[in-house]
Amino acid sequence: MTPRKDLLDIQSLTDEELEFILSNAVPFKNLFKRSVKKVPTLKGRTVLTLFYEPSTRTRSSFEIAASRLSADVTNFSVSTSSVVKGESVLDTVATLEAMRTDYVVVRHSMSGIPNLIAKHTNASVINAGDGFHAHPTQGLLDVFTLREVFGGDVRGARVAFIGDIQHSRVARSTNLLCRRMGMQTAMLAPGSLIPRELPQEIAVFQDWKELYAWKPDVIYLLRVQTERQNVPFFPSIGEYHRLFGLTDERLKWARDNGIWVMHPGPVNRGVELTDSVMEYERSLIDQQVENGIAVRMSVLYWLKPGSTVEDKP
Amino acid sequence: MKRLFKGGEIATEDSPKLTRADVLVEDGKIVQVAPGITAGEGTEVVDCTGKVILPALFDVHVHAREPGQEQKENIFTCSEAAINGGVVGFVMMPNTAPAIDTAGVVKTVLESARKCRIPLYTTGAITKGREGKELAAIGAMKAAGVVMITDDGYPVSNPVVLRRAMEYAKNFDLILASHCETMELSGKGSMHEGKVSYSLGLEGIPAISEEICLDRDIRIAQYTGAHVHIQHVTTARGMNTIRRFKEEGVKVTCEIAPHHLIFNHEDIRDYDTSYKMNPPLRTPEDNALLLQGLIDGVFDVIATDHAPHTEFEKKNDFQSAPFGITGLETALPCLYDRFMSKGVFGWDVIVKRYSAEPRRIIKLPPVPVVEGGVAEFIVFDPNGSTTFTKEFMKSKSSNTPFLNQTLKGSVDVVVLKDEVLLNR
Numbered sequence: 001m002t003p004r005k006d007l008l009d010i011q012s013l014t015d016e017e018l019e020f021i022l023s024n025a026v027p028f029k030n031l032f033k034r035s036v037k038k039v040p041t042l043k044g045r046t047v048l049t050l051f052y053e054p055s056t057r058t059r060s061s062f063e064i065a066a067s068r069l070s071a072d073v074t075n076f077s078v079s080t081s082s083v084v085k086g087e088s089v090l091d092t093v094a095t096l097e098a099m100r101t102d103y104v105v106v107r108h109s110m111s112g113i114p115n116l117i118a119k120h121t122n123a124s125v126i127n128a129g130d131g132f133h134a135h136p137t138q139g140l141l142d143v144f145t146l147r148e149v150f151g152g153d154v155r156g157a158r159v160a161f162i163g164d165i166q167h168s169r170v171a172r173s174t175n176l177l178c179r180r181m182g183m184q185t186a187m188l189a190p191g192s193l194i195p196r197e198l199p200q201e202i203a204v205f206q207d208w209k210e211l212y213a214w215k216p217d218v219i220y221l222l223r224v225q226t227e228r229q230n231v232p233f234f235p236s237i238g239e240y241h242r243l244f245g246l247t248d249e250r251l252k253w254a255r256d257n258g259i260w261v262m263h264p265g266p267v268n269r270g271v272e273l274t275d276s277v278m279e280y281e282r283s284l285i286d287q288q289v290e291n292g293i294a295v296r297m298s299v300l301y302w303l304k305p306g307s308t309v310e311d312k313p
Numbered sequence: 314m315k316r317l318f319k320g321g322e323i324a325t326e327d328s329p330k331l332t333r334a335d336v337l338v339e340d341g342k343i344v345q346v347a348p349g350i351t352a353g354e355g356t357e358v359v360d361c362t363g364k365v366i367l368p369a370l371f372d373v374h375v376h377a378r379e380p381g382q383e384q385k386e387n388i389f390t391c392s393e394a395a396i397n398g399g400v401v402g403f404v405m406m407p408n409t410a411p412a413i414d415t416a417g418v419v420k421t422v423l424e425s426a427r428k429c430r431i432p433l434y435t436t437g438a439i440t441k442g443r444e445g446k447e448l449a450a451i452g453a454m455k456a457a458g459v460v461m462i463t464d465d466g467y468p469v470s471n472p473v474v475l476r477r478a479m480e481y482a483k484n485f486d487l488i489l490a491s492h493c494e495t496m497e498l499s500g501k502g503s504m505h506e507g508k509v510s511y512s513l514g515l516e517g518i519p520a521i522s523e524e525i526c527l528d529r530d531i532r533i534a535q536y537t538g539a540h541v542h543i544q545h546v547t548t549a550r551g552m553n554t555i556r557r558f559k560e561e562g563v564k565v566t567c568e569i570a571p572h573h574l575i576f577n578h579e580d581i582r583d584y585d586t587s588y589k590m591n592p593p594l595r596t597p598e599d600n601a602l603l604l605q606g607l608i609d610g611v612f613d614v615i616a617t618d619h620a621p622h623t624e625f626e627k628k629n630d631f632q633s634a635p636f637g638i639t640g641l642e643t644a645l646p647c648l649y650d651r652f653m654s655k656g657v658f659g660w661d662v663i664v665k666r667y668s669a670e671p672r673r674i675i676k677l678p679p680v681p682v683v684e685g686g687v688a689e690f691i692v693f694d695p696n697g698s699t700t701f702t703k704e705f706m707k708s709k710s711s712n713t714p715f716l717n718q719t720l721k722g723s724v725d726v727v728v729l730k731d732e733v734l735l736n737r
Contacts, residue, residue: 011512086630111514112584112631131632133514169514197508229500 003304006118006125009134010176029294042071045102052108054080062105065296102305122306139173141295155182162188163222170264192233218260221272246273315339317352321361326669329659338688341730368680369401369689371671374616381410386621386709392429394708396734398642399691399724401431407438408466414438416453436461439478455485460675463490479539490542491530498522505593509578520548527551535563543567547592549602568616584631587714591636615667621710643715649722697723
């Protein structure tokens with residue numbers, strides 16, 4: 001396996017790398033059952049989180065993953081209140097370069113910023129979500145979770161994504177990875193949130209009835225963006241919830257049919273789902289959070305920062 | 314002063330066939346075009362063996378960035394870039410800072426142009442500040458010398474304003490050049506809306522943004538009887554609309570940029586900003602159909618939309634980087650490399666679409682290489698090659714996908730009257 005510096009998207013992962021990350025996440029997750037959850041793998045290395053978009057969950061997940069590998073973790077404070085352009089990001093990256101950081105975990109509201117950073121630093125860049133583009137560790141943790149659910153063999157499993165497909169980096173990364181692992185995928189959303197030119201093999205449904213008929217194994221709920229350029233995508237939140245949300249009635253259908261429910265978090269009650277989903281026995285939401293740490297540990301373990309290449313004994 | 318260009322083959326707009334002939338120039342005029350001319354005493358001989366002699370190129374769509382954006386380019390560096398590409402004369406766009414929207418700015422720009430070695434022309438804005446609201450001083454700018462009016466970079470979004478502008482422009486026999494874009498549909502898009510924009514997670518500029526505005530602008534031209542020139546067409550549907558209206562006799566002309574023939578959205582890999590321009594690169598299908606349109610004669614002219622930006626500006630992320638690529642220096646070699654060297658079209662297309670017709674659009678006479686004609690031609694070496702390094706390029710900016718690439722063909726000599734502007 002060729003050493004890899006950055007994790008920017010799902011597409012660039014080889015099958016071998018994918019398997020490496022997913023299989024190594026298993027022993028990392030087993031650590032969590034112990035009282036001492038820490039291993040010395042990244043002792044002496046620095047992991048820096050650079051979040052230009054507010055996120056408590058993903059940042060904490062990376063921080064915990066890094067500290068369980070014994071790395072030193074620093075949060076580099078940047079503005080999350082306004083959009084910071086690439087040129088200013090690069091100024092910050094020059095600073096990080098001088099600090100000789102080994103790993104930079106980046107989140108930004110504009111697509112391609114992690115790619116830009118990766119070209120200008122020796123540190124390993126991990127994309128923790130950029131614009132509508134990619135969220136590779138989310139995709140990995142989702143597929144890891146599905147493997148646990150389906151006992152290792154996910155081929156043929158049917159996953160339906162419901163919500164803002166157009167603006168979701170999660171839909172892009174998780175969907176790509178699901179299909180690559182041999183799963184069938186489908187989409188349900190208002191037409192205004194379905195991108196043009198989706199690959200033909202992805203089924204697109206108009207309503208829940210069509211979705212029921214497809215007999216999904218998993219439904220994956222996404223958060224929704226209500227408007228852009230002051231033009232709403234659908235008439236109201238209430239109508240969205242009624243037509244596309246996981247309501248109590250639909251949750252009953254899910255329960256009756258043994259369907260799993262996933263969500264990347266944080267959830268919006270009364271929008272994409274109803275309160276009672278949180279107590280649903282086949283909700284995978286908490287399992288996704290736990291697996292996120294294991295998978296991110298595995299990613300940190302796998303990547304090879306440019307700075308380490310020069311290491312001499 | 315006598316110069317003999319010996320051993321070359323002459324290209325014309327009428328035939329793809331080249332004619333073997335020597336060209337004798339005296340006091341800036343072509344005095345003889347014939348095979349086997351012998352050089353008299355004191356005649357300088359320029360060896361053109363194996364090379365093509367063609368009328369000098371002319372570009373109706375250039376951003377020289379003066380006044381106000383001289384970090385990107387100025388009129389002089391832009392004119393030198395043009396010479397480097399065999400372009401002897403161009404028309405400047407008004408999206409400067411301030412915009413070219415008064416007779417005063419027009420005069421300043423033309424004053425700078427006089428310091429250049431080639432003739433330059435300018436457009437003026439249609440509306441004040443290119444804001445699409447109030448008409449700019451069109452009459453005064455015409456008197457000061459503008460050859461076209463346009464708000465290039467922006468459309469005139471309000472159809473009432475556009476209608477008035479077209480009606481008014483007719484008084485001055487001015488062509489109105491149209492940047493076709495429906496701003497609301499383009500939104501914050503930075504590339505063509507399609508499968509690549511979805512995959513890269515970038516907001517898209519849908520083809521209909523251009524096509525709707527193009528259709529509207531030509532209809533208003535038809536209604537008012539004005540001459541509209543559609544700039545940088547990028548979609549096959551838009552092209553077909555133009556074709557249909559031309560058949561109806563509407564006064565509409567249009568242009569195609571080399572990059573819209575050569576590149577498409579699939580070239581935008583890893584957010585490379587040297588493929589970011591507006592209108593954006595469309596699909597491979599559009600490439601093929603637009604190319605056929607050029608061969609069929611739907612496009613009146615080839616124009617580069619030369620749009621220099623600094624390295625710093627283009628080093629930004631894809632959404633924040635400015636739209637535009639340079640084109641004056643690469644146009645002929647890239648068209649030769651990608652199409653002519655493969656026999657896709659002949660020299661007549663270049664001479665007609667990138668030399669004769671562009672001049673006719675702004676009512677200048679074409680400059681064929683014929684006896685009695687003015688000496689305004691270039692010598693192109695089809696067996697040579699050009700590597701577009703920063704050092705090679707005379708533009709202040711080097712934002713082109715061809716940076717550090719080698720293309721077949723080389724502009725070796727550029728002649729304007731008695732002067733040899735370039736001799737590699």
